[in-house]
Amino acid sequence: MNDSPAIDYQTIFEHAPVGLCISRHRVMQVCNRELTKIFGYEAGDLDGQSFQILYPTADEFERTGARIVPIMNAKGIYSDERIMRRANGDLFWCHVIGHTLVPTDMHAAGIWTFEDLSGKRKVSAELSPREREIAALLVEGKTSKLIGKQIGLSPRTVEMHRANLMKKFTAATSSELVHRLLGAVNQ
Structure with a gap:
């Protein structure tokens, strides 16, 4: 007899201790509580939003998107640490990992994790x-x-x-x- 509770993937996703989202063509389809908390948004605010809202500038969003493609083509996964922007405009270091769900189109669909590194690393100088x-x-x-x-x-x-x-x-x-x-x- 198995006394283990049934696995509820929605609950696991929603309560994961790391920011998670599912994306399609660089648009966040659904985000968990931790992701909205990290970036200072309310639950549901990021669903349907472009990842661009999380970047300091539109140019950084575009350059990062271009940089991701060849790495994901080679590995199927992408990981880096970068400076991102909270809802209130504060900049912070964030560890980002992404995995494509469509190997022939890196941005078609993916799973992304975000970890706030601001407790370990501060953005302390005004940078371009x-x-x-x-x-x-x-x-x-x-x-x-x-x-x-x-x-x-x-x-x-x-x-x-x-x-x-x-x-x-x-x-x-x-x-x-x-x-x-x-x-x-x-x-």
Whole structure:
């Protein structure tokens, strides 16, 4: 005899301890309570909304969408840490993982998770959208050459942005910059 309760996937989805949503063509179809809480919205507010509402700028939304496709084509899954925007406009670091449900069209349908990293990592300097993008890739350990190739900039331009980040975070070395971006060193 099996005394285990029946599995109710709707309850599991709704009460998961991580932000979850199902998307179609970069539009959130349904979001769980934790996702709306992370981003400062009420239950149901994000259902039917474009992911763009969660990005600091429309340009960052577009560039991230383009960056996701080749990685998902290769792996079927995408993961990164990026700066996102809450309903009140506050920016925060977020760990995002996505899995496509349609391998031939990465944005057709997917499952996405969001984890708020603001308790571990603060957004402490005023950054341009391009600096936020480069900062996220530096945290992944990528070189200027790899970053440039991935986002369509010359390594020299990436180095210029890295130098600006180092000034803003008062970091003497690239390693120190990454530590400060990760929140490991007080500013």
